[in-house]
Amino acid sequence: MANAGEAFDRLVAVMETLRSPDGCPWDREQTLDSLTHFVLEEAHEVVDAIERGDMRALEEEIGDHIFEGVFLAQVAAERGLFRVDDSLRTVVAKLVRRHPHVFQEDGRVHDAASKERAPSAEAALDRWNALKAQERAGSGTRHTTLGGVPKSLPSLLRAYKIGKRVAGVGFDWEATRDVVAKIEEEVAELRDTLEKEPANTARAEEEMGDLLFALANLSRKLGIEPEAALRKANDKFTKRFDRLEENFERTGRILGEATLEEMEGEWQKIKANE
Template identity: 55%
Template sequence: MTKLTPPSVATPDETSGDRFERLVQLMRTLRSPDGCAWDREQTLETLRPFVLEEAYEVVDAIDRGDPTALCDELGDLLLEAVFVAQICADEGHFTIADAADAINAKLVRRHPHVFGDGVTTGGSTLSPREVKEQWEQIKTRERAGKPTRETLLDGIPESLPALLRAARIGARTANVGFDWDQAGDVLKKVDEEMTELKEAMAAADAVHVEEELGDLLFTVANLARKLRIDPESALRAANNKFTRRFRAVEQRLAATGRSLHDATSDELEREWQAVKRTPPAGSTPDTP
């Protein structure tokens, strides 16, 4: 077997582009006949879960406010992007350079207030909201030139987390006026869906219960959208709060020589309420 020489270690005077090219070359080597058997056998389908996992780990590092971990996780995500692009290059579809060209052109095209005809003009006084509206208008015009989209909702990835996809669907239909007028109107719809869920539960109809629960979740996701709240972020924060509290319950029991399995449901509830009344360090008491 041929022994390959790895890329040299980066030097302080090298540019970001030099270092990125080293990563591209490294992946090309790993996919070569003299490279790594595992890397060579990977496909777009086998990489899919790794791409998702690394993206979520980036989000987790952001949520934890850990710059060191974020740097590491961004590197892992960048690796997956280069890996995917190399597979596509091997199959004759496009290269990582093509992908970079595409996003560079898109950024210039969608920032006309900054780049006039591709030339920096010093920005403008557009507000962030106006910039967002302009971005969506430009994106809509671009979509109009692509004949592959048959309906308004085409192009929203089915692989998105369900809550996020629900909000994206609602935002897309809102562009043509199919939306609630105010958040209060969505809240009424939440009450309506809750009533229908209770009726399905009373009828002990499992299929209907699942359907109504889905309708309720879809509506709640769009309530978040109307309130300008990311539903995924809100639920992630709730998950983290529950996890923090439950760990505290477990620690309180352990301090008395007991485990979760030793406690009754009433005791667990008392510990839970005690934890809720005890604010985390540097904060105010948690809300229910």
């Protein structure tokens, strides 16, 4: 990390140049709102590189992700809101404040024998959450249980976090089997809608949403992050389908020429050979 400060200063300087009158027209046109899409995209690319185990790509994607933060801070600075160094000081202060088991009040690190040291990762997380709750309570503004769950999160992840938040105040199914029963209930309601009101897409959408919400909460009960589970399922399907396509191409055929029965038969062979 010895050269991180110098490299970061250079990144900030490059960003200032790009936003200057002599800089890039596209960069000058961007706003906080227009950049949100790119922030989310870069975050997903970081995750993708990690899950693929591609460290060269991860190195680049982390840089891109940091750049988006600097970009946002530069736009904010031009509007007189805050500067990037304000953001950095804020996060450093928060990290020190919420890690009293590591840092003393003056920022120095506790020695290894200090009684303040957290005995476990779980204890450290509990302390973090307790301090976070204290800060919110002392802010003078009302904070609801679900107010801190961003609406911009992927919907499955948001459902997972909503369930986790309300469970924290005791609003939860008692056991996993109760969530499974809820899922079965939602499946029955969706089936009933499809059978009795096949043209009512709005109702079907509502029932599908209820089912997905229940599935996200079953994931929570099982300690499984639903977005990660679905990403793995997507990857598994993609690999199998790519193999299916390759197998047909080797015989001089394309999938559009095969029957569903032929494709299903080959699909089952692919699954059996995994």
